[in-house]
Amino acid sequence: MRYKDKYRFIRQNIKKNRARTFMTILATAMGCAFLIVLASVGYGLQQSVVKETLEDQVVTQIQVHAKEVDGNFEAITIEDIEKLEKVEHVKAVTRRNQLGQIPIYTLDNYKAETMAVSAHYPSEVASGLELSEGRLPENPNEVVVGYHFSDKLFIDSAENVYDEETNEVKEEFRFKGNVMDQTITMTVKQDEEGKVKEEIQLTIVGVLEKPGREWMIDQDVYISQEVFEQIETFTGSVGGVIAAEPDQMETGHLEIFDLVNVYADNLEAVQGIVETLKEENYATYSVVSEMEQINTLFTIAKAGLILVGTIALIIASIGIYNTMTMAVTERAPDIGIMKAIGANPKTIKQIFLLESSYIGIIGAVIGTIVAYATSVLVNIGLPMILEMAFGEEMPEGLQFSSIPLSLVLIAVTICLVVTILSGMRPAKRATQIDVLKAMRREI
């Protein structure tokens, strides 16, 4: 018997009991929708957390904080850097040192107080550093500045320069010109009071590109290694720190780095590099590792939610079992006639299994549509309700519910399996119908 004819049979049978079939499909659809909506909360929150985490950080970046030697954590040295650069799939190893004090920069009658960082430009460029204008420094007294450096400059003589609300320099006191090719004076101190100072002339030759996120601010001045060492020599301390007591001073520059980042050449390689670095006793942090933990947690949560949702479908399957059992009983005389004229028991079984699958498929389709509609409503409505109830604004882009295709496939598969299983026994019963009893209408 052809599938097309089996399908015709099923439709004829369903037509005879529209109300009962409709109620069964409704129960299946509700079960399926419940499963999808429940699990979609897990998917939605995971998506929001992952998105939030990924947007804040560079995904191919691995931060290397220190190296563990005999139970102690030691700073990363130039030897470590050379070793890290040799690890497979490492694109670049950037190393930065932050100056131990905040210098004062003056440009004509404007001044600013912001961090100074020494960077290794070849590795920075290899890691993807780009300039919005200008070029990279070519000699020691040339610097590049962060995109927002000019916002930090204000008129030296002014008072109450900062806006109380935003804590930014008020518009009227801001530097209006272009900092490119300007010479700035960096003043560093040897002591807290600033009795002994040194002024270093620096030329701004480039401005870094704007940070990826709107709320990120880059106001740093990127000085050369030579200037950094010059400050260290002046302060007599590692990193140019203002030492509390003169006897705490340690003179000379150590080849160690505060901020070391390893960049993988592709996302897939990150985890492998992290593993290698762990084996070498480096303390690392990467967003991918964090993602793995987040994903593991959410996978467990989603599996739990799907399991709870499946219970709803199992309850719906009782309805399908009931419907199919009634259908077999009602159609027993027809089944008897079909068997008498030569219908194979396998064909009879297939017809009933197809009927329960048909209910399952229609239920799953309706359930999926309802789930999508519910998901949209939840994503629009819930933040509004929460904002009204608690008066707090929800984070931008927060998704409570998300229905990926994989979830739909999982739900539809579960729905189909449950409905087919619930149709199995009635279908088997149909094949066991006694021809003679059925034709005598004794069943």
Next chain:
Amino acid sequence: MIQIKELSHHFELGKKGQKTILPVLKGITMEVGKGEIVSVVGKSGSGKSTLLNLISGFIRPTEGEIRIDSELVSDLSEAKFADFRLEHIGFIFQSFQLIPSMTAYQNIELPLTLKGEDEKKRKEIVNRILEKVGLEDFQDHYPSELSGGQQQRVSIARALVLEPTLILADEPTGSLDSETEAEILEIIQKLNRELGITFLIITHDEEVAQIGNRTISIKDGRIMEGVTAV
């Protein structure tokens, strides 16, 4: 066509532990030749319907063997017997056994559908058969909208669609008036004559039995000697 050897059958009655055996057929041996019309007569309870049910494969014999077209059907599995029935045997029942939710056309088409024939071929065959049994104008009628004679003609048409070599008829005119009975018997004789189909007719009606080349009389589960030839 049909060879039956030492066929016996009994029914078990009562509950488990208190069962009683009711023998229905006792060592039947008979043959039906190709192209014959053989009538099996006997009183109610003689075992003639049980014989037909055993030949049809609706029940399995306690002892003995049944061969149809040389195939030992009494040993076939339920599924294989179903396939065999579909291919080789047509059925005409006393109470027509038409599916009420299907039209005359759909009822006749059913064996072809079960066999997996395509729609075009089905239409061609069913229309030809409808013409043969004179039901062209009633093809869209449901069984409840047809007279007894028309229903039996639908039943005959259904039995014919797959061009079987054997038709088993259980009291084919049992529910019909005498005029319609004559019509149906004429159709059976015509089909036998023109298509060479073998008929095994179970009846208690002597007049119906008369259309057969031979009559086999059954009494108390045994074939009565000396009354098989017509």
